[in-house]
Amino acid sequence: MIRKTRLFTPGPTPLLPAAQFAMAAADIHHRTPEFRALYERVLSQLKIFVGTKNDVLLLASSGTGAMEASVSNLTSPGDRVLVLSAGKFGERWESLAKAFGCQVDLVSVPYGETFSLDAIKQAVRPETRAVFVQATESSTGVRHDIQAIAALLKSTGSDALLIVDAITGLGTTHLDVDGWGVDVIIGGSQKAVMIPPGLAYLSLSDRAWKAAETSKNPRYYFDLRKERKNAQKGESSYTPAVALIAALGAALDYIAAQGGGDLAAGRDALIDNAETCAAMTRAAVKALGLPLFAPTAPSAAATAILSPAGVDSGVIVKELKRRFAAIVTNGQGEMKGKIFRIAHIGLFDYMDTIAIIAALEQVAAASLNLPDFAFGKSLAAAQQVYAERTGQATAAKTSEPEMVHA
């Protein structure tokens, strides 16, 4: 049969056609009024999307570049920092902090879990300069409670900077950046904003900018002070990724249109969209009889699912690709072979979500040996969730409720 390749990965995510067209048309030079107008527009749109009054900066790098920039600009060798690690990207914070000479304290929880506030409270020292954390940990499908962590830091009287990798968190979970006191927030292009990889963006609080003035780390490409000075003139320090920036502008226009012209409302609709796709997927997976990997704090960016005992999750990933050209991701790090992940971040809709659930049912039928398997069971569960969440369930007669809720 025809198989159309479809990404169900938590980055890169499916591309927005309008952004693809803008990217293809982006034949402009970056030191011109035309580019400056584009750049200024996109930077101001990003402020609304991120939800901050602070400047947002764009970097021609992957998200890791912005993570590095937040370490190299805001810490100095020998600084004491606290890393909250619950997966591969938490570990990346640890590696980055060590690469720039920080003394790292670690609150680490097993993959699939989130942090206890008590453990964080105990790990914060008077001399802690910065706390690094993910909003959502893409490698495990867990959402961390940034609001509670920020409040905890305030309550301890710590003046540590709170630095949040929200690369898969932005557009999938509500973040009141300024209100909660998040000092640095970081995003990436190949995530909720529906364009290819190659851009990172971040914003810094006033406190963070102050820290940037005193950092003793070497930095050049990622010197945020220079970048901000240039950004305020509509310029980038080095050659910007013009086509991606044009694409980002188109994507943010699309997201604004989802909110009736209001970008913040459009972002909230995008979060709600991811939550609905995630809720459908969780209900379906449960009905199928597969355990969720992160049942207590699931993120809406991606759902991580445990493979049945004795089945390498790579088999499920491979079968979904071979039979349906549906690209889902295996576990990362120590979870490789144990879990697989279906994404909801960005340009996924009901039709995408119900189709990947159906394909998973087909793979389960042929390749997994699940007790009480029946075609339609996991789909019925997802259908019910969708109908309830969209308020369309009223007319539905569920004559076989035991099937629907199995």
Next chain:
Amino acid sequence: MIRKTRLFTPGPTPLLPAAQFAMAAADIHHRTPEFRALYERVLSQLKIFVGTKNDVLLLASSGTGAMEASVSNLTSPGDRVLVLSAGKFGERWESLAKAFGCQVDLVSVPYGETFSLDAIKQAVRPETRAVFVQATESSTGVRHDIQAIAALLKSTGSDALLIVDAITGLGTTHLDVDGWGVDVIIGGSQKAVMIPPGLAYLSLSDRAWKAAETSKNPRYYFDLRKERKNAQKGESSYTPAVALIAALGAALDYIAAQGGGDLAAGRDALIDNAETCAAMTRAAVKALGLPLFAPTAPSAAATAILSPAGVDSGVIVKELKRRFAAIVTNGQGEMKGKIFRIAHIGLFDYMDTIAIIAALEQVAAASLNLPDFAFGKSLAAAQQVYAERTGQATAAKTSEPEMVHA
């Protein structure tokens, strides 16, 4: 929620990305060796796709243009012709034949049905010059038995030309054009070949070319004799639709790739693909409790479904669009408001098909009042059909078979 617009219409059909790229890149002049090389390649690919040893001609027109060309080139005013009409496109044959002064005999059956061979036999006269028919009637979802009709004509000793509108038949049903003795076969670009509207193609048997020499109808743009002479030199008579021809080349390459490099095998795989999507849809619709409009001779191009009593089918069409951005078509002609049609012709895969079935289930839940409705029931039926047709059902335990086959 995000809603990605998706066509489930029997033309235009979803565009092949590789064809879209070829179309965007088609910045060449049509009186150059570059264009001639493209044109000759596409014309020879089309011969394989159509399955004929005869020349295939391309026209910058809709399919109706090629229908008109077959009337204007092969009949003369006053000729007696037989039109087999079972829907809107059968009626178009009648209108065209009358517009060019033919005396029209008609075998007409109600929408949703196909012809009895006996009725055709009785309608063929010794002086019948041509018989006009559809391979599949897009307005009703019916497949006509071209093989049997061709054999019948031979058996009667008639030397009437058999002229087949296969605009939605090519790529959805097997047609042995030369072997059966089809004299004219007609296709369109926005159908199984996955590109936008704007091109028609057709081929004529030796008998048909002889008739073209004696026709007394006026013709200029659609003069097929001139078009063939030019085509044999790699030229078109008038300015060709260059970008669509480039797209068509890319699409035929894609179809060939589906057959491991063999275009005929790729076309057969495309037919099989449509048949699987159609079989899934029919099983789902039956499980939902909606009657198929053409149960006895369903085409694989599109499935026509009767709306429940008292419900205008336009409501279903509208709700699928409003809630899911899924574009299906209402009935045409006298069936408007009574049926709706879901297409399988061209670039549809399992994921598309299961998703439209799921969306239809949602619309049924909220807007139709079907007895014994349950979420998952129609999906289970489609899942079972897919698994059986792809030979993947062996491992499936169907613990609730009454649900699956409901």
